Amino acid sequence: MAAASVVLLMGACGGGSETSTAPIPRRTAPLLTIFEAQSELFANPGRTLDLLRHLGTDDVKVFMQWNSVAPNSLSHSRPRFDATDPASYPPAAWGPYDAVIRAAAARHLGVDLALEAPAPLWATGPGVPPGTASGFLGAWEPSAKEFGLFVSAVGKRYSGHYHPTGETTPLPKVDFWSIWNEPNYGQQLAPQAIDHSTIEVSPAYYRALLGAAWGGLQQTGHGRDTVLIGEIAPRGHTLGDSPGDFSGMVPLRFIRALYCVDQTLHPLTGTAASQRGCPSSQSGSASFARDNPALFQATGFAFHPYPQAAPPNVGTAPDGLGTDYADFPQLHKLEATLDGAFSAYGSDNRLALYDTEFGYQTNPPETIARAISPALAAGYANQAEYMSWRDPRVVSWDQYLLADPTPGPSSFDTGIEFYDGKPKGTLYDAFRMPVWLPVSGAPAGHPLEVWGDVRPARYAPTRANAPQVARIQFEASNKAKFRTVKQVPITDPYGYFDTQVSFPSSGSVRIEWSYPHGETIHSRTVAITIG
Known part of the structure; x- marks a missing residue:
C-alpha cells in the first residue's frame, strides 16, 4: 500500500500579536476527522453515530481487544478451534462490533478498526514477572502467529461477503485498520526492554505482530485497504x-529499533542487531x-500527540530528556526519523501521519495538574488542528472521547461532554467548528489570517449543490452586537477555509454557520487587537 500523497504550500506558522506577512497556505490533501466514542457506540450505535455525523465526523475509531473476542481468553490452555x-468464536463477542459497523455503513461513516491487546492468556509468552497486575498479563509476549490467525478471522468477517449465521445480508466491509495500540507502552506490549533497559525488545515483538497482521489482511481481501501502523504514545x-x-519507551527510540537502525539512522549490524531481532548481516x-x-x-x-496541559507548540519534556x-x-523529528529509516533501506517513500488519539484532560471534572479549563x-x-492542517504529512485529526468516562481515580476526562452528557461549553464548540488566528493583533488597516473549519458542512448539502458559506463575525470591544464582516464560500470537501480579513478595531471574532434545516451555530470567540 503506497503512502498517501499530500501536498501543501507552506507559510510561516506562528502566534502572538505581531503582524504576519506570510502567504496564506493552500492545502490540497484531505484532513479526515476521526472520533473515538466507544462506550457510547456500544451502548447506542445509531444515536451516537447520528450525533457524530451531525458534528461532521468522517470516521469512528473502534478498539477490538483480542481477548474480548477470543474463546477461553482467561485460560492459559489454548482451546481447540480454527x-x-x-x-469458531463466540457469536455474542462479535455482536457489539457488528452493530457499530452496520450502523456506520448505513450512515456512510467509516470505521477504523483497531486490533489491539490484551491477548488471550493462551496466546501470551512464559516468564511473566511474579506479581504482575492482571490487567497487564495480556500484553506479555503476545504470539504473532496466533495474532495473525485472529486477524484473518476478523478480515474474513468484515470482508463485505460474510454472512453470520441466521443473517440474510452480509456484514459491511471494513477497509480501515490500525494494528495494535501504543506498542511503546508496557501495558500494551511487554517487556519493553531488557538488560537494565539497554536493549529494546518490544519493537521486535511489534514487528512480528505487524507482519502477521499484514499477512492476515492481505489473504482475506484487504490488500487495498487503509492500514495504519505505529499508534505510538508520545512520551516515555x-x-x-x-x-x-x-x-x-520514548517513541523515536522505539521506531529506530522497529526499523533496525541506529541513532544515526543506519542499519544495525552485528550483536546490536541480533539482540533486537534485526538482520545482522549486509545481505539481511x-x-x-x-x-x-x-x-x-x-x-x-499513527501517532497520539497528547500535549498534557501545554499548548501544542510547546514541548512537554524535561530539559534534555525529550x-x-x-x-x-517534535513532529518534525518523527518525520525525519521515519524518513531516515526508509532511506537506510533505499526507499524514498514518505509515510503519511495519522493523528488517531488526541485530547486535553479538563478541570472540571479532574483536579490533577495536567487538567486545564x-x-x-x-x-x-x-x-493543534491548525498546525495539523499546515503540515503536509498529517492527514487526520482526532478527538478522543465524546463524554468523559465514569468518574473515578483513573479517569481520563478528554471528552467534549461531561460524564452526564452536558457539553463542555467552548470545547464542544471548538470541535464542531474550530477557529484559529495565528496572529491576533495588527496595525489599523492590516488584515489578519482567519482559519476555520465548518465541520458539519460535509453532510449538509444545499440546494443545487451551492457552496456552504461561513460568516466571519466581529464584535467591537464596546460589546456592540456581532455583525458579519466577510462571507467565505466553503469549497473544501471537509469544510476548511483560510482567509484574510481586515477588522475595524479591537474586539472579538467568531464564525457563524447555519445548517440547512435552520439551526445556527457559532465557534468560540477570539479576542483581537487592532491599532
Whole structure:
C-alpha cells in the first residue's frame, strides 16, 4: 500500500500579536476527522453515530481487544478451534462490533478498526514477572502467529461477503485498520526492554505482530485497504532502569529499533542487531524492506500527540530528556526519523501521519495538574488542528472521547461532554467548528489570517449543490452586537477555509454557520487587537 500523497504550500506558522506577512497556505490533501466514542457506540450505535455525523465526523475509531473476542481468553490452555474461522468464536463477542459497523455503513461513516491487546492468556509468552497486575498479563509476549490467525478471522468477517449465521445480508466491509495500540507502552506490549533497559525488545515483538497482521489482511481481501501502523504514545521514560517491562519507551527510540537502525539512522549490524531481532548481516539488511512489507507499505504511521496541559507548540519534556518524544512540537523529528529509516533501506517513500488519539484532560471534572479549563483546552485544540492542517504529512485529526468516562481515580476526562452528557461549553464548540488566528493583533488597516473549519458542512448539502458559506463575525470591544464582516464560500470537501480579513478595531471574532434545516451555530470567540 503506497503512502498517501499530500501536498501543501507552506507559510510561516506562528502566534502572538505581531503582524504576519506570510502567504496564506493552500492545502490540497484531505484532513479526515476521526472520533473515538466507544462506550457510547456500544451502548447506542445509531444515536451516537447520528450525533457524530451531525458534528461532521468522517470516521469512528473502534478498539477490538483480542481477548474480548477470543474463546477461553482467561485460560492459559489454548482451546481447540480454527482461529481463522469467524464462526469458531463466540457469536455474542462479535455482536457489539457488528452493530457499530452496520450502523456506520448505513450512515456512510467509516470505521477504523483497531486490533489491539490484551491477548488471550493462551496466546501470551512464559516468564511473566511474579506479581504482575492482571490487567497487564495480556500484553506479555503476545504470539504473532496466533495474532495473525485472529486477524484473518476478523478480515474474513468484515470482508463485505460474510454472512453470520441466521443473517440474510452480509456484514459491511471494513477497509480501515490500525494494528495494535501504543506498542511503546508496557501495558500494551511487554517487556519493553531488557538488560537494565539497554536493549529494546518490544519493537521486535511489534514487528512480528505487524507482519502477521499484514499477512492476515492481505489473504482475506484487504490488500487495498487503509492500514495504519505505529499508534505510538508520545512520551516515555529514559532514566534509571526505565522502561523495563511495563513502563513506556520514548517513541523515536522505539521506531529506530522497529526499523533496525541506529541513532544515526543506519542499519544495525552485528550483536546490536541480533539482540533486537534485526538482520545482522549486509545481505539481511538488503532484504529487510522486502521481508517487512507492513513497515514499508502501510498507508500511514499513527501517532497520539497528547500535549498534557501545554499548548501544542510547546514541548512537554524535561530539559534534555525529550529529544525522542513525538508530541506536536517534535513532529518534525518523527518525520525525519521515519524518513531516515526508509532511506537506510533505499526507499524514498514518505509515510503519511495519522493523528488517531488526541485530547486535553479538563478541570472540571479532574483536579490533577495536567487538567486545564475547557475554555483553555478549546483554544489549544484549535491551534493543534491548525498546525495539523499546515503540515503536509498529517492527514487526520482526532478527538478522543465524546463524554468523559465514569468518574473515578483513573479517569481520563478528554471528552467534549461531561460524564452526564452536558457539553463542555467552548470545547464542544471548538470541535464542531474550530477557529484559529495565528496572529491576533495588527496595525489599523492590516488584515489578519482567519482559519476555520465548518465541520458539519460535509453532510449538509444545499440546494443545487451551492457552496456552504461561513460568516466571519466581529464584535467591537464596546460589546456592540456581532455583525458579519466577510462571507467565505466553503469549497473544501471537509469544510476548511483560510482567509484574510481586515477588522475595524479591537474586539472579538467568531464564525457563524447555519445548517440547512435552520439551526445556527457559532465557534468560540477570539479576542483581537487592532491599532
